[in-house]
Amino acid sequence: MDKKKKLLIIAFYLAKFNEEALQKLGYKSFREAFNIIGAKLDYSPNSVKNRRDDFDPLFGYRAGWHQVELNKSNIEIVDSFDHLSEEALRAIILELLEGGKSELSREIVLSITNRKPSTYTTRGVTGKKAESFFMRWFAEHYPEGNLIDTRDLGCGYDFGIRDSNIVYEVKGLSGNEGGLLFTDKEWKVAAEKQEDYHLVLVKDCFSEEPIVEIYSNPHLKFSPKKQIVTVVNVNWGISSNDLNNTEIDY
Template sequence: MPAAPDRSAVAVVAYYFARFDKGAIQRLGYSTWREAYADVSAKLDVKGSYVKNRRDGFDPLFAWRRGWWQRPLSTSEAHIHGLLADVDEEALRTLVARLLDGPDAPEVRLLDNLLINAPAESKPRQLQTTNQRSITGAVAENLFIELHSAGRSSFTGSLIDRRQHGDGYDFLLQNDGHPDQYIELKGTAGQSGGVSFTPKEWRVAQSVGIRYWLVIISSVHDEPSLQVINNPAASLQPRQHFYTVIQTSWQVPATQLATIPSHL
């Protein structure tokens, strides 16, 4: 039990309750709101009424909530909604479950920094990292197009660019008489490095199975090399991470990639 009430964690749990209503408590294994409030209050060291009030504070956001819908959102409630609005139900439920597991979860520290005392320089540093990854990924994608045009991509068939469609993969590979194949490109600046999947990329990888291919191009700015992994959802075991924006991805460490043979 936390030494002091963890109000940032309560706020996220309350937001999840408000946004997904009865479905939220059912997916977390509770039978009634009373049971949910009692368990959350015990784990986060606050009164059950406080959890309920925090949930009701988000009423103006959701049509199915009829409580305090006429009261304007507070600054903190609007901030939380802005951070979590694009996080899907499964990912948000995972975050809530980890927050309820105990005060030592790294996500608790993340929220403390994010909602209470985030340093002013954290956002620029994160934006710099994100931009660098985007640049590396774009270079890898263009390299793959060049390699495929030259017949050196390890694939045959027509390559359809789907990068701007947000489909959960970068390229569709089509061959007459064969099922479509889905190709996701990742790039690393050095010879080793982990990769990240967005929630949608990982869901599509899980859904299409052996028709999904992960292509990793290492050392994109120097001497590029390819690693091709078929059905990554079956051969990789990433852990879901949450970030301070709040975004989530499935991360695969470099040590795990090194153990997977390339299907060249």
């Protein structure tokens, strides 16, 4: 694996898990982390910091480079590693910091390499910007409406309306043109809810006057292409010897 990919994966871990990442890796401060990681990967400490800052807007600990859209390489990292637990991602980070020449590293490279290049924006910076704008826009246009935030509930949509079947899935574009991506769960729920499911597309998210477009029943109106994505998965294997040599509690 080339050192740039190593740097991006490690920077993503630092941004996502923040102080926990420092503690688990044994660093006393981010300055120490930037210095040691930079030395191991042959990058300056400031380069390590800047790459962490690229991912910062996704997680809210720092503003980071919030004014800059994530590039394709960074989106690949988010898509490949965001689903992993801290412990699983840390195991990968430690492997990369020790040289990254094992079978694990080869599997990581293969997984990222086999991904279909993305032409879409990440849900991260642009999506959050779009969602925030939509909440303000909805309050202005429907002051009597009671918007329910369901983004963290895994419902397949971002917002609902109290005492109503209508739901909204918000997508954002940094410019005026571009594609967007539905998860399988979102597309399934769109098919189930039909006219009650509304796609809210917020264009020019970072401008002073974003454009809001709303499409009801997107499952009927659009014909998306299926994308099967390869991601990095981590399993934890307990050997037969380990089982045999461990005392049974009861």
